[in-house]
Each structure stands twice: as C-alpha cells, then as structure tokens.
Amino acid sequence: MKRKSLFALSAVVVVAAAALVPVLWSGGDNLHNGTAMAATPADQAALIKKGEYLARAGDCIACHTVRGGKQFAGGLPMATPFGTMFTPNITPDDEYGIGKWTQDDFYRAMHTGRSKDGSLLYPGFPFTSYTKVTRADSDAIYAYLRSVTPVNVPSRPHELKFPFNQRNMLIGWRTLFFREGEYKADPTKSVEWNRGAYLIEGLGHCGMCHTSINAMGGPVSSAAFAGGLIPLQNWYAPSLTSNKEAGLGDWETKDIADLLKTGVSNRGAVFGPMAEVVHNSLQYMSDEDINAMATYLKTIPQKSEAPEPLQLETSEKFGGELLKQGQKIYADNCAKCHAENGLGMPSSFPPLANNQSIQMPSAVNPIRMVLNGGYPPSTEANPHPYGMPPFAQALSNTEVAAVVTYIRMSWGNHGTAVSPQQVSDLRSAPLD
Known part of the structure; x- marks a missing residue:
C-alpha cells in the first residue's frame, strides 16, 4: 500500500465550521x-x-x-x-x-x-x-x-x-x-453581492475553515476558500472555488440559499460542523442576507488548489475487490434511502450519484458519515430532518472501505478506492 497526496477539502455534501474561534477579550461601559x-x-x-x-x-x-x-x-x-x-x-x-x-x-x-x-x-x-x-x-x-x-x-x-x-x-x-481594515465595497458589483461578501468575509469568517492553514497556523492566502482540514476535528471544509470538487459555480442560487438557511437542498445536506453553523447562526438570518451570501458564493472565482495532505491509496486490484464487495453492502444497507441508482430522495435523502463531495480526492467525510452517521440541523424550515444511522458497530473497516469505494466509483462518479487503514484511523479518532 502506498500514499498519495490529496487536496485538503470535502464534506458529505458541504461541511464547514466555526470551529476554532474563541474570542479573547474581557469587559465595557456604555x-x-x-x-x-x-x-x-x-x-x-x-x-x-x-x-x-x-x-x-x-x-x-x-x-x-x-x-x-x-x-x-x-x-x-x-x-x-x-x-x-x-x-x-x-x-x-x-x-x-x-x-x-x-x-x-x-x-x-x-x-x-x-x-x-x-x-x-x-x-x-x-x-x-x-x-x-x-x-x-x-x-x-x-x-x-x-x-x-x-x-x-x-x-x-x-x-x-x-x-x-x-x-x-x-x-x-x-x-x-493580518491586514487591518473594514470591508470596502466593490463599486463594480451589486449591493446584494457586496452585502454577501461583507457577511462571508467578515462576521461569517468562512475562510477560517474553508482555507488551509500552514505550519504557523496562518491561512494560505493563495488558496483562499480552496478547502481546508479543520484541525483536530477530523472533518474537511470543502473547496468553494472549484466545481471539480465542491465549488458552487454550477449550483442554482436557490439551492445554495436553501442549504445555508435550512441545512438541506436539492443538491445535498450539511452534516458535521457545518450543521452546527446552520443551527446556531444561519437559520436566523433574513432571506435577503441569505440570498446575498448565496449570490456572493456563487461568484467566487477559481483559485489555486489547497495544499495536498497525504491519504492512503489502494492498489488497482484491491480497489476492484472492494468495489464488488461494496455493491452488496450498499444494496443491503443504503439503497432504501439513497436508491439503487444513487439518486436518493432529495431533499430528505441526498443523492450520491454525481455528487461532487462524494467524488472529491479526500474521502474523509464520507467515511466519517458511514462510521458515525449524523443529522442535518433542525431548523425552523426543516424541524424534523432525516438522518443517517451509524454503521461503526455493524461494518468492519474493510466493509466500510468497500461501501465508500462503491459510492465513489458508481453511477458515473469518478472517485477512487478507499483504504481500510484510513477507515481504521478515522474509527479511532475523536468525534469532535
């Protein structure tokens, strides 16, 4: 078994977080x-x-x-x-x-x-x-x-x-x-676009998770929004700049807005840290601000790819064996919700076929979802979301690798096979 490098991005559909943002102040008079x-x-x-x-x-x-x-x-x-x-x-x-x-x-x-x-x-x-x-x-x-x-x-x-x-x-x-300075509106853009940029780049601090950090804990500015590993959380915040990965350029603005506001859309659902962001923050924002954020996100240009961490790679022969084994595991455990053809039942059960987040080079988030399960956030617009049960107790490391390999390589998806060792590493990793 060998290792190859991967881009630091991904999510089971879209994952982000306000994960490392402790405010460090203390006291004030009026x-x-x-x-x-x-x-x-x-x-x-x-x-x-x-x-x-x-x-x-x-x-x-x-x-x-x-x-x-x-x-x-x-x-x-x-x-x-x-x-x-x-x-x-x-x-x-x-x-x-x-x-x-x-x-x-x-x-x-x-x-x-x-x-x-x-x-x-x-x-x-x-x-x-x-x-x-x-x-x-x-x-x-x-x-x-x-x-x-x-x-x-x-x-x-x-x-x-x-x-x-x-x-x-x-x-x-x-x-x-650090570059100090209030947001300056772009006069060539609409009022709505500028409002979205102000919220995404300012209060939303989305780049904290969606941009890789270097060894000094600083953002890799040349790869802003190109995806990043959320330190010690074992989740990837996906790239928002590349349609080959999890970029939003080919999404309808309404689908982006629905995902931000409710945690689910016809294109998928949020899990992990991003579910907390939607639950605590985004669901309370006005439709106007959500649409402004969606408008801005849709126009983020293609940028440099994120730095490449390492991920285990299987041999072609072993990958083929996993794919065959995964087909049966999928039929027994997954097809009831996600359908035999992988199209799911949006927005209750997200599609896996032609799902960019499933195919991205990093398989960390799909593996975590199979192991640990999860729910989209409960929001006013979607108070009783459908969730996914955990399979950590029911499936071995090889079986998890097999079913994730199957969904990454079926229905026209272009992902690669997953190593059982990577499943093992994530099985023993902390959930938070």
Missing part, C-alpha cells in the same frame, strides 16, 4: 469616545435587536457557550495543534466579563485584535475576519452583549505549548497574516 451615549429607550432597544442579529451572524454563541452552561459565559475548550484554548466570558459581568469595556475597547478587539490593555489576541479569535466589520455593527454587537444576563464566572487560562504561550510571538504572525 461609552463612545469617552462620552456617555445619548439614546432613547426605543433607539437602544433597536440597537440591541440589531446587535443580537449580528451576533447570530457571527455565531458567537457557538464558542462562548458550553453545552448546558450559561449563555456567553465561555469556558468551551478549543483544541488546536498548539494546545488548548478556552473561550472567555463575554457577559457584562464587571469582574470576569465585558462589564468594564467601552465601545472603543470592544471595537479595538474586533478591528485590531488587541485586548482592552493593548495586549495581542490569539488568532483563534477571528479578528483577521472581524476587522472587516463596520464600527456601527461592532457597536450594535457590543450593545447586545451588554444587555444579556451577567455571569460571574472566571475565564480559564489557555493551555498552550511553549513557545506558543508567549504572546509577543504574535507580532511576527500578525506581520505575515
């Missing part, structure tokens, strides 16, 4: 430029409502709320290749939260990646994207966070390896990978 804000109760209520919507768009709750814990009280562990980070308390608690931060302090964290005391924030907090957020939107998010219930819980210190626990090292990182 001040602007050092002076008290003069606002009527109605004005303040409207500002808070706007801020709540924008906080949803940024998916703040995903990182700052532990499952079963107090909202925005932080404490969520975020595993990274450099150690574990813990998200902070961003409630308006004076002792441990953002109770003593001004609007200026908050905007500086969003825009420049610097804390209230001027110290540098770790790039796990996506200030490289949030720098594009306007001052008005930052102030609205601040107003909303100041309105939530204070929680008197301290933030847990990060557990980063040396030398990554030395914040002064961030000066070099910022020089290489």
Whole structure:
C-alpha cells in the first residue's frame, strides 16, 4: 500500500465550521469616545435587536457557550495543534466579563485584535475576519452583549505549548497574516453581492475553515476558500472555488440559499460542523442576507488548489475487490434511502450519484458519515430532518472501505478506492 497526496477539502455534501474561534477579550461601559451615549429607550432597544442579529451572524454563541452552561459565559475548550484554548466570558459581568469595556475597547478587539490593555489576541479569535466589520455593527454587537444576563464566572487560562504561550510571538504572525481594515465595497458589483461578501468575509469568517492553514497556523492566502482540514476535528471544509470538487459555480442560487438557511437542498445536506453553523447562526438570518451570501458564493472565482495532505491509496486490484464487495453492502444497507441508482430522495435523502463531495480526492467525510452517521440541523424550515444511522458497530473497516469505494466509483462518479487503514484511523479518532 502506498500514499498519495490529496487536496485538503470535502464534506458529505458541504461541511464547514466555526470551529476554532474563541474570542479573547474581557469587559465595557456604555461609552463612545469617552462620552456617555445619548439614546432613547426605543433607539437602544433597536440597537440591541440589531446587535443580537449580528451576533447570530457571527455565531458567537457557538464558542462562548458550553453545552448546558450559561449563555456567553465561555469556558468551551478549543483544541488546536498548539494546545488548548478556552473561550472567555463575554457577559457584562464587571469582574470576569465585558462589564468594564467601552465601545472603543470592544471595537479595538474586533478591528485590531488587541485586548482592552493593548495586549495581542490569539488568532483563534477571528479578528483577521472581524476587522472587516463596520464600527456601527461592532457597536450594535457590543450593545447586545451588554444587555444579556451577567455571569460571574472566571475565564480559564489557555493551555498552550511553549513557545506558543508567549504572546509577543504574535507580532511576527500578525506581520505575515493580518491586514487591518473594514470591508470596502466593490463599486463594480451589486449591493446584494457586496452585502454577501461583507457577511462571508467578515462576521461569517468562512475562510477560517474553508482555507488551509500552514505550519504557523496562518491561512494560505493563495488558496483562499480552496478547502481546508479543520484541525483536530477530523472533518474537511470543502473547496468553494472549484466545481471539480465542491465549488458552487454550477449550483442554482436557490439551492445554495436553501442549504445555508435550512441545512438541506436539492443538491445535498450539511452534516458535521457545518450543521452546527446552520443551527446556531444561519437559520436566523433574513432571506435577503441569505440570498446575498448565496449570490456572493456563487461568484467566487477559481483559485489555486489547497495544499495536498497525504491519504492512503489502494492498489488497482484491491480497489476492484472492494468495489464488488461494496455493491452488496450498499444494496443491503443504503439503497432504501439513497436508491439503487444513487439518486436518493432529495431533499430528505441526498443523492450520491454525481455528487461532487462524494467524488472529491479526500474521502474523509464520507467515511466519517458511514462510521458515525449524523443529522442535518433542525431548523425552523426543516424541524424534523432525516438522518443517517451509524454503521461503526455493524461494518468492519474493510466493509466500510468497500461501501465508500462503491459510492465513489458508481453511477458515473469518478472517485477512487478507499483504504481500510484510513477507515481504521478515522474509527479511532475523536468525534469532535
């Protein structure tokens, strides 16, 4: 058995995540430029409502709320290749939260990646994207966070390896990978397109997952949106720039919008980290903003391919044996939902035939779906989604490799065979 390199992309249909985005700030008063804000109760209520919507768009709750814990009280562990980070308390608690931060302090964290005391924030907090957020939107998010219930819980210190626990090292990182500045509209594009670009590149921080990172934890800018491995999560965020992989150029705008808003569409469904993004964030966004995001995503140009990680490759003979074995396993376990011809029953059961995500060079996500199963998110528009059961207990590593090989190579699909060793590696990997 030999290894060959693959592009860092994929998903069982489309997968992304707001996975490594711990916000690293602490405290604020209702001040602007050092002076008290003069606002009527109605004005303040409207500002808070706007801020709540924008906080949803940024998916703040995903990182700052532990499952079963107090909202925005932080404490969520975020595993990274450099150690574990813990998200902070961003409630308006004076002792441990953002109770003593001004609007200026908050905007500086969003825009420049610097804390209230001027110290540098770790790039796990996506200030490289949030720098594009306007001052008005930052102030609205601040107003909303100041309105939530204070929680008197301290933030847990990060557990980063040396030398990554030395914040002064961030000066070099910022020089290489950070460009400060609010989003500037492209005058050659429509208002809708620019709104979508602002949301995708700014609050949505989609590039955090859909762009590969290098050994220094910095984005590979030449391959922006070309797909990336989500560190330590064992999922790939697919390329959005290539129709040969998971690009959206040949999707209808409505299908993109449906996927973002509900988690399912006629082209497929979201699972894994992206399901959480839809559940926590995207389903709450207005139809106008969802359509704007879809409009922008559809026009992302072809770009350089992502760096190529390694993946096990089977021999041609063994691949043929797996394909034959996989046909029977598919008929016994999968055809009832996905149909003998692989066309499925959209949007309840996604098609596997001519499904780009099934055929992409990386087979990680299809393998994970067979092993672990999963559900699209439950959303208002799709409150009772159909899911896929796990087969980890029912199928051996070879059997999983066989059925994934079959779906990647049947009905005109152009994928390659899957190694049982790769299944074994993913079977023993953490689920989160």
